[in-house]
Amino acid sequence: MKKWIRWSGLIPFVVVTALLLVFFYFYADNVVRKIIESTGSDMVGARVDTRSVAVHFVPLGITIRGLQVTNPDSPMQNMVDIDRVQFGMDLGRLLLGKVIIQDMLMDEVSFDTPRKTSGALPKKEEKKPEPKSDAGGFNLPGIELPSPATVLAQEKLKTQILSDELQKSITLAQGNWDKLQASIPTQARLDSHQARYQQIQKTDTHDLRKVAEAIKDLQSLIKDIQGDLDAIQHARDQVGQDLKSLDQQYHALLKAPGEDQKHLQQKYTPDTKGVGNLSGMLFGPKSREWLQQGLVWYEKLAPYISKAKTNEPKRERLKGINVKFREFQPTPDFLISRIRASVTTQAGKFNGEIIDVTHQPEVIHRPLTFVFHGRNMSRMEALDLTGSFNHIDAAKSVDVMNLSFINYHVSETSLSDDPSLTLKMKSARSDTVIKLAQRSGQLDGSMNMHLQDIAYDNKASDGEFQQILVSAFNTMHDFNIDARLEGTLGQPKFNLTSDIDQKLKREVQVAMDKRMEHYRQALDTEIKKATEAQIEQARQQIETLRKGVETQLAAVQKQVDQQRQQIESQRKQYEADIAKQQKQVQQQLQDKAQDLLKQFIH
Amino acid sequence: MWDPFFKIFRLLNSDQDPFHLSLGLTLAMVAGLTPLMSLHNLVVLLLVMVLRANISAFMFGLGSFTLLAYMLDPLFHSVGLYLLQLPSLSEMWTGMYNSSFWRLTRFNNTIVLGSLAVSVVALVPTFFLMRVLVELYRKHIQKRFAAATGRAQNLLRFGRLFSRIGSDG
Numbered sequence: 001m002k003k004w005i006r007w008s009g010l011i012p013f014v015v016v017t018a019l020l021l022v023f024f025y026f027y028a029d030n031v032v033r034k035i036i037e038s039t040g041s042d043m044v045g046a047r048v049d050t051r052s053v054a055v056h057f058v059p060l061g062i063t064i065r066g067l068q069v070t071n072p073d074s075p076m077q078n079m080v081d082i083d084r085v086q087f088g089m090d091l092g093r094l095l096l097g098k099v100i101i102q103d104m105l106m107d108e109v110s111f112d113t114p115r116k117t118s119g120a121l122p123k124k125e126e127k128k129p130e131p132k133s134d135a136g137g138f139n140l141p142g143i144e145l146p147s148p149a150t151v152l153a154q155e156k157l158k159t160q161i162l163s164d165e166l167q168k169s170i171t172l173a174q175g176n177w178d179k180l181q182a183s184i185p186t187q188a189r190l191d192s193h194q195a196r197y198q199q200i201q202k203t204d205t206h207d208l209r210k211v212a213e214a215i216k217d218l219q220s221l222i223k224d225i226q227g228d229l230d231a232i233q234h235a236r237d238q239v240g241q242d243l244k245s246l247d248q249q250y251h252a253l254l255k256a257p258g259e260d261q262k263h264l265q266q267k268y269t270p271d272t273k274g275v276g277n278l279s280g281m282l283f284g285p286k287s288r289e290w291l292q293q294g295l296v297w298y299e300k301l302a303p304y305i306s307k308a309k310t311n312e313p314k315r316e317r318l319k320g321i322n323v324k325f326r327e328f329q330p331t332p333d334f335l336i337s338r339i340r341a342s343v344t345t346q347a348g349k350f351n352g353e354i355i356d357v358t359h360q361p362e363v364i365h366r367p368l369t370f371v372f373h374g375r376n377m378s379r380m381e382a383l384d385l386t387g388s389f390n391h392i393d394a395a396k397s398v399d400v401m402n403l404s405f406i407n408y409h410v411s412e413t414s415l416s417d418d419p420s421l422t423l424k425m426k427s428a429r430s431d432t433v434i435k436l437a438q439r440s441g442q443l444d445g446s447m448n449m450h451l452q453d454i455a456y457d458n459k460a461s462d463g464e465f466q467q468i469l470v471s472a473f474n475t476m477h478d479f480n481i482d483a484r485l486e487g488t489l490g491q492p493k494f495n496l497t498s499d500i501d502q503k504l505k506r507e508v509q510v511a512m513d514k515r516m517e518h519y520r521q522a523l524d525t526e527i528k529k530a531t532e533a534q535i536e537q538a539r540q541q542i543e544t545l546r547k548g549v550e551t552q553l554a555a556v557q558k559q560v561d562q563q564r565q566q567i568e569s570q571r572k573q574y575e576a577d578i579a580k581q582q583k584q585v586q587q588q589l590q591d592k593a594q595d596l597l598k599q600f601i602h
Numbered sequence: 603m604w605d606p607f608f609k610i611f612r613l614l615n616s617d618q619d620p621f622h623l624s625l626g627l628t629l630a631m632v633a634g635l636t637p638l639m640s641l642h643n644l645v646v647l648l649l650v651m652v653l654r655a656n657i658s659a660f661m662f663g664l665g666s667f668t669l670l671a672y673m674l675d676p677l678f679h680s681v682g683l684y685l686l687q688l689p690s691l692s693e694m695w696t697g698m699y700n701s702s703f704w705r706l707t708r709f710n711n712t713i714v715l716g717s718l719a720v721s722v723v724a725l726v727p728t729f730f731l732m733r734v735l736v737e738l739y740r741k742h743i744q745k746r747f748a749a750a751t752g753r754a755q756n757l758l759r760f761g762r763l764f765s766r767i768g769s770d771g
Contacts, residue, residue, distance in 0.1 A: 009651030095702035318714030320679050323686040325699035327709075 028055040032062060042078075047119035061088035070119025071112070078115055079291060085110030087336070089354050099334045106341035120532035123346070128251035137443075148519075148526035151264055158254035159531040165522075166249045170541045173242035177549055180235040185228040186553075190559050193228075196221050197567055205577050212578065218571040227566045234555050239549045248544045253535055257527045264527075278469075279498030282415045282423070283481060291485065291494055298399075298438075299489065304359050305368050305389045319577035341372075348377025349410065352385065361392045399438040406431055410451070421466045423473060428454040429562075436485065443492055445485030452478040464515075465508075472507030479503060609628075610662050614739055618656055624732030626650065631728055634667025634719040635674065641707045674720075675713065684715025740763030 023030070033053035041047030051066025064085040071079040087104040094100075146154075196217070203214035336357040343350055349439050352372025361367055367390035374383035389402035408430045415423035436445040454477050460466035479500040487493035613623060633646045648658050671678075676694060698704035708714045 005652055006652060013648050013651040016647075092702055096700075096705045187705045320682060320711045320716070322708075323695075323697040323710045323712065325692075325710065488757075521675045570688070 006237050014329035024426040025057070025465050029053050036064065036067075041067065043123060043282040044069055044072060046075060046121060049119070056088075059085070059088055060091045068113075068115070068119070070115065075118040075120035078113045078119070079111065081110045082106050091508065097333065098330060101336040102338070104339040106335050106339060108293050109343040111343075111345060119229045128254075146268065148523045151268060151523065152526055152530055155264060156266075157256070157527065157531065158261045159260050159527065159535075162249065162253045163531065166246070166253055166538045167541075169246055169249055170538065170545065171244075173239070173246055174545060176242055177239050177545065179554070180238055184235050184556055185230050185231065189228065190556075193225060193560075193563050194222060197563065197570070201570065202421075203574075206581075207572070208578055208581055209522055213577070215571055215574050218567055218574065222564065222571070225560055225567065228560050229557070229564070232553055232560065236549075236553055240262050243542070243546055243549070246545075250535075250538060252543055253538060255532050257524070260527050261520060261524045261533075263346060264523055268519075278504055279481065280496055281498045282500075283498070284496050287483060287496055288494055291492060295489060295492060305361070305391055330363050332358040332363040334358055334360070335364065335524075338420065338472055343372070347383070347405075347413075348374060348536060350374025350377060350383050350385075353435060360389070363393075365392060367392060367398075371526065378410040380405055381413070396440055397438070398440075399436075401434075401436045403434040403436075404432065411472070412457075414516040418462055420461050421469060422461075424457045424459075425451075426455040426457045428452065438489070441484050441488050443489065445483075447481070447483040447485075449481040450478070451481070454478060468508055468511040468515075469504070470550065472504050472511065475502070475507060476503050609658060613656065613658055614736060615744055618659075620654040620655050620733050620736040620740070623659045623736050624729050625653060626656035627663040627732045628725060628729040629653075629655050631667045632659045632661025632718075632721040632725065635671045635678075635697045637711075637714055638668070639709075642718060644651075647756045653716065671717065673686075674717075678716030678720060681719055682712030682714065685715055685719060686710060686712065699759075738752055751764045 029052070032055050033050055033329060036050060036053060037048050047068075047070045049066070049068045049070075050064050050088040052062045053065075055061075056063070062085075065083065066081040067085055068078045068081075069080040073076045084107040085104065086107075087101045090098075090102070190475070199377075200214045200217050201223070203210050205211055210270070240281060251352075294391040298410070337355070339351055339357060341354065350372055351374070352370060354368065354370040356366045356368050358364060358368070362553070368390045369388040370386065372383070374380065377383060383405055385401070385403045387399070389399045391397045391399075410428040410430055413425045415425060430449065430451045432449040432450055434447045455473055458470040458473050460470040479498060481496065481498045481500070483494065483496045485492060485494055486487040608723065629646050629650050632641050650657065685691065695710065698709060749768070
């Protein structure tokens with residue numbers, strides 16, 4: 001057996017090991033930097049850059065400067081930009097494969113900062129922008145009004161219809177009257193009555209028999225005259241009915257121009273229903289976009305605040321499975337006990353803490369909580385952000401977030417970039433309270449925003465309605481926006497309401513009323529012009545017919561009445577004469593009887 | 603491509619002690635069958651340096667056994683999983699799992715434990731098998747193959763030179 005030990009072999013071993021350690025010591029910064037950037041890029045889907053990374057060995061810690069996380073949807077903007085991230089790690093736990101950070105400091109956190117170069121990942125295909133749906137468009141109702149003359153040329157007026165009907169009725173009534181005229185007594189018939197009367201008058205009144213016959217003749221004449229009177233009355237009734245109907249139609253015709261004007265005004269009054277949903281058109285798309293982004297980020301972050309549902313480790317080829325055993329002191333694989341952050345936004349600076357960041361909250365039995373406060377900020381009196389993500393029981397997870405801004409000074413904000421209607425808030429103050437909650441997948445959220453002291457820089461290029469809206473907006477210096485969020489993470493239901501609609505509707509209504517009053521007058525004049533002559537003609541025709549009928553019937557009636565009176569009087573005279581003569585005869589007979597009786601007694 | 607073959611034949615044909623050659627090949631088996639970036643391979647490397655293992659044989663063996671390891675991966679996984687799930691060893695694994703040092707060894711990985719267990723079991727038999735094979739080769743085959751190996755190597759060198767001249771021209 002030769003010598004087993006080769007002591008000289010120790011030298012290269014020690015040299016190689018030392019070189020490895022030296023290499024790691026000097027290049028640890030770059031190695032860790034690469035790991036952070038590549039892992040971060042994979043997680044976010046866009047470039048994650050750092051200005052520098054420094055690894056400290058005693059105690060073990062890392063300081064990252066200039067951490068920039070690109071917004072994957074907008075590669076020229078950083079979603080988050082942190083000037084300094086500093087944290088220490090527990091080496092003992094790290095050797096056990098656990099990243100335990102007691103205290104992490106995030107200094108100067110800012111959002112939506114511009115990038116000098118694109119942060120899109122080279123291999124990633126650019127996401128094609130989704131075609132904008134019409135529902136999200138800014139469609140304002142048109143209010144262009146046709147001229148009254150055009151309207152009258154297009155529309156069939158009720159006045160015209162009634163006028164035509166009245167003309168037909170007048171013609172019909174005239175025809176009826178012409179027919180009835182044949183049934184009323186003629187002058188010849190009246191003269192015949194007169195002749196018969198005069199003949200009766202010639203009767204010898206001393207002859208009672210002839211007087212009685214004369215009375216009979218008179219009664220016959222009276223009967224005939226009564227027949228004539230009935231004919232006159234019948235004609236009067238018939239013509240009266242026709243005239244009454246004509247009067248009714250005429251009165252309806254008189255009202256028709258007003259009704260036409262009302263109908264046409266209603267028909268051509270612009271539909272301002274669109275105003276009722278203006279807040280949805282102005283704030284809806286943006287709010288939905290924010291909500292969608294929020295939900296997307298929530299889903300991206302979810303794996304880092306909650307353990308994946310499956311506990312079965314997935315085996316990778318040639319890598320095997322890491323079997324887990326009971327830990328004497330259970331700790332999660334990853335935990336940041338506390339993050340202290342100072343955040344810089346356009347509204348000013350605020351500070352806060354995030355406690356217990358881990359994807360295994362069931363191990364520490366504590367939810368992730370966060371508290372941020374800002375006071376007397378450059379553009380806000382107060383900001384409060386509190387909340388918790390409780391995924392200790394993944395099946396009954398509860399996430400709560402409350403955010404409030406007090407007296408936030410809104411800077412120039414565009415509400416609508418529509419070329420025909422540019423709505424821009426130059427300045428305003430707002431108080432906002434946002435409450436969001438997720439309980440076992442069910443969303444429950446609300447937002448109440450009160451905007452006040454609003455100053456605008458609104459422009460309407462054309463269109464009367466747009467101009468009305470602009471003037472309505474200019475008078476509206478405060479309004480509320482309320483939003484509700486319900487449904488599930490997969491199918492959120494978002495509803496946005498605002499008193500802006502009511503206020504705008506009122507203002508628009510006033511402006512529209514003024515405008516419509518002018519239109520009403522113009523329409524009225526035009527309708528009158530078109531129907532006045534017809535109505536006047538109808539009135540004259542009816543009047544003429546009425547006069548003709550009344551004059552003719554009155555004349556006949558008068559003559560017949562006179563005849564009847566004469567005849568009645570004559571009949572009474574005859575009857576009186578007969579009675580008188582009967583009395584005389586009776587007296588004579590009585591006297592004769594008394595004389596005979598006296599003669600007989602004596 | 604053929605260089606490793608010629609190298610191993612040169613080694614076998616040299617006057618290197620079969621003990622050193624077989625020790626190098628045996629340690630290469632451990633390093634080759636188990637995942638290279640494991641803590642125990644640092645120990646293997648130390649042993650290769652300190653013990654009089656033939657380094658060329660170790661390098662040749664490392665490449666060969668690494669190729670073999672890819673094929674034996676399912677076997678290692680099964681063996682590792684069996685051992686890690688063995689109730690009688692559970693307490694030991696749990697103790698080791700709570701130790702930083704043992705966690706560095708990645709003993710709880712099925713492939714690491716399975717391949718290490720297989721290679722440790724095969725360690726002594728492989729050593730003796732390799733030694734016997736080297737001695738048998740030198741006794742019965744060496745003379746017949748030495749000349750052929752030398753000629754083949756010269757032919758290969760000539761071919762390489764010829765192709766280089768051709769490409770330069």
